[in-house]
Amino acid sequence: MNNKPTIHDIAKALGIDSSTVSRALNDSPRVTKATKVKVLEKAAELGYRRNMLASNLRKNVSNTIGVVVPRVSRHFFSSAIQGIEETAYSAGYNVIICQSLEELEREKKIVEGLVEKRVDGLLISVSMETLNYDHLKVAKNSNIPLVFFDRHCNIPGYSNVLVDDFESGFNATQHLIEKGCRNIAHFSGPQELEIYRNRFNGYKAALIKNNITFKKEYVVSSRLMEQDGYISMKNILENKLQIDGVFSANDVAAIGAMKYLKEQQIRIPEDIAIVGFSNEPISRVIDPSLTTIDQSGLKIGKEATGLLLEYIVKKQIPEKGKTIIVDTSLIERQSSKKIK
Amino acid sequence: MNNKPTIHDIAKALGIDSSTVSRALNDSPRVTKATKVKVLEKAAELGYRRNMLASNLRKNVSNTIGVVVPRVSRHFFSSAIQGIEETAYSAGYNVIICQSLEELEREKKIVEGLVEKRVDGLLISVSMETLNYDHLKVAKNSNIPLVFFDRHCNIPGYSNVLVDDFESGFNATQHLIEKGCRNIAHFSGPQELEIYRNRFNGYKAALIKNNITFKKEYVVSSRLMEQDGYISMKNILENKLQIDGVFSANDVAAIGAMKYLKEQQIRIPEDIAIVGFSNEPISRVIDPSLTTIDQSGLKIGKEATGLLLEYIVKKQIPEKGKTIIVDTSLIERQSSKKIK
DNA sequence: CTGTTAGCGCATTCAC
DNA sequence: GTGAATGCGCTAACAG
Numbered sequence: 001m002n003n004k005p006t007i008h009d010i011a012k013a014l015g016i017d018s019s020t021v022s023r024a025l026n027d028s029p030r031v032t033k034a035t036k037v038k039v040l041e042k043a044a045e046l047g048y049r050r051n052m053l054a055s056n057l058r059k060n061v062s063n064t065i066g067v068v069v070p071r072v073s074r075h076f077f078s079s080a081i082q083g084i085e086e087t088a089y090s091a092g093y094n095v096i097i098c099q100s101l102e103e104l105e106r107e108k109k110i111v112e113g114l115v116e117k118r119v120d121g122l123l124i125s126v127s128m129e130t131l132n133y134d135h136l137k138v139a140k141n142s143n144i145p146l147v148f149f150d151r152h153c154n155i156p157g158y159s160n161v162l163v164d165d166f167e168s169g170f171n172a173t174q175h176l177i178e179k180g181c182r183n184i185a186h187f188s189g190p191q192e193l194e195i196y197r198n199r200f201n202g203y204k205a206a207l208i209k210n211n212i213t214f215k216k217e218y219v220v221s222s223r224l225m226e227q228d229g230y231i232s233m234k235n236i237l238e239n240k241l242q243i244d245g246v247f248s249a250n251d252v253a254a255i256g257a258m259k260y261l262k263e264q265q266i267r268i269p270e271d272i273a274i275v276g277f278s279n280e281p282i283s284r285v286i287d288p289s290l291t292t293i294d295q296s297g298l299k300i301g302k303e304a305t306g307l308l309l310e311y312i313v314k315k316q317i318p319e320k321g322k323t324i325i326v327d328t329s330l331i332e333r334q335s336s337k338k339i340k
Numbered sequence: 341m342n343n344k345p346t347i348h349d350i351a352k353a354l355g356i357d358s359s360t361v362s363r364a365l366n367d368s369p370r371v372t373k374a375t376k377v378k379v380l381e382k383a384a385e386l387g388y389r390r391n392m393l394a395s396n397l398r399k400n401v402s403n404t405i406g407v408v409v410p411r412v413s414r415h416f417f418s419s420a421i422q423g424i425e426e427t428a429y430s431a432g433y434n435v436i437i438c439q440s441l442e443e444l445e446r447e448k449k450i451v452e453g454l455v456e457k458r459v460d461g462l463l464i465s466v467s468m469e470t471l472n473y474d475h476l477k478v479a480k481n482s483n484i485p486l487v488f489f490d491r492h493c494n495i496p497g498y499s500n501v502l503v504d505d506f507e508s509g510f511n512a513t514q515h516l517i518e519k520g521c522r523n524i525a526h527f528s529g530p531q532e533l534e535i536y537r538n539r540f541n542g543y544k545a546a547l548i549k550n551n552i553t554f555k556k557e558y559v560v561s562s563r564l565m566e567q568d569g570y571i572s573m574k575n576i577l578e579n580k581l582q583i584d585g586v587f588s589a590n591d592v593a594a595i596g597a598m599k600y601l602k603e604q605q606i607r608i609p610e611d612i613a614i615v616g617f618s619n620e621p622i623s624r625v626i627d628p629s630l631t632t633i634d635q636s637g638l639k640i641g642k643e644a645t646g647l648l649l650e651y652i653v654k655k656q657i658p659e660k661g662k663t664i665i666v667d668t669s670l671i672e673r674q675s676s677k678k679i680k
Numbered sequence: 681c682t683g684t685t686a687g688c689g690c691a692t693t694c695a696c
Numbered sequence: 697g698t699g700a701a702t703g704c705g706c707t708a709a710c711a712g
Contacts, residue, residue: 006705017683047481052456053397054705057688078418085439097437099425116392357699394689397704
């Protein structure tokens, strides 16, 4: 029972040729209804399962798209993956998930492996260490379309699917200001990454528009892990900076900051209000009226996959990639309660 | 440039045979060091990439494990996937992620597809609709090892990697009682699923141990979506049931319940305390001293993958599967603050 | 409509 | 240590 039946087995059993069986199994129009039925019956009887490896080798496809993210358990990425998987599944594609864990070295190996697996397309959100894109050339050389999502990449020939970081940063800060905050700290990520610069610039722009002086001691850059948020918050308070609001460039650091505030018995949001980028899990708990970009991961995942599938189907990578900014307003404006 | 180089191309360029190239590339001991170097150099020069599809077809493996979960964006599963991916990556395996979305029909198709892809192993957390396991027999027939995680399956020949649902349910309820709660509601899932029965039984046991009368009107069964939690909470309060605590059998419903409480300006945890199973994102925000099974997903993912890899390497599915209960205490006992 | 032939790219016998 | 031959399971010409 160990050797699985092949199309030859069912061909032999039926006294026909394996190519006919193949056609029947693929529902080719050039096969009699009658033989199709016979083939299908025999296949079921023998417990036949098509070998996709062989099929794909022959067709030179894999029906698979490779996804590289820093870490699947991060809220934004897990919802993005949900969107990716759903869209891919509908189109008959599988999804291979890989985590760079924010390490460039790992990202390199992953991409190499995915190319060897002959994935039909690649969806990447680069690691924080990825400041140069040479390791992605193997994809281009192998004619594998590649779409960046969430984390921006500026080189021509590639497409990006992003949220509007500047506007979202602006909106988040504006929201805090409208809630009565005047001294707003900002937790930012590595300034080499455009997304963090953009969020930071949005923050600054909101301050300026509201005639609030920008103070650089209110801005902390880190890798935005939970502990970074915790420590940043701690440092700010220990330095006696009088803040009443925090805009964190991601949700993870925001959670760390909240943890510290809770420990210090500082009330959220009455004493210090916090808005985190992509902070769906926080916001629902802290202030249900403050709806954030809950759906952004999902939306971006779907959008990016849709675009990638276009390239895959066309079998052609565009000369110059396009950049799609997905509309995901950070904060819905019907937010009702005043923080102060 | 479109036709990628094969071992034949590099063999021809070097005036040797492709089988030697193959051996050299696989670092076979039966090839001269010198030829290995030549081959490797030429491979790099031509930009050769091994075709895993062909290699795997020949070797009749895929270096891939299939993972089926209800939904990747749920916190527990995304951290489980993180653990799965890390463990698989270390062993040289890729991970294909699929979502059943809690639908049996979809789960069937997914498993079928994964078998066709000749995955080397399967990791499944069945959908809520999965009450019978016939659709998984194709895996067994194809000799593909299968390990269940989180959601239990009782049939012999399969292994399970689980948390201790009874004990965790007991601990969660006990925790609420120690915090001063006496009237504790329980949001449960479909009673057909053992995990929910076990959590429920743990809840009951804790009540009994503390001489608290069990009231069945305090127990609500649902599919534990966010909206279910919201509505359950609403119904309880509208029915004027005097509760001061809730133990939710998952985190998603707990979030829904909290949303309703927030809207009603009911304080958490002062008026009503909430503990949700696997509710890492909630607990950190509500009560940082209340550490929950944050790591359980990760731990279970790693454990399950380790076990599966054992089976894969042995190329043999054990006659009777084993059940591993991963130690993940729901609540650390150093929890400091009193709720009331 | 069906059979024949010929590979997809690689790894593994078996010779030498 | 290397080469020649064979086939993993399937699909795509090309005939007929």
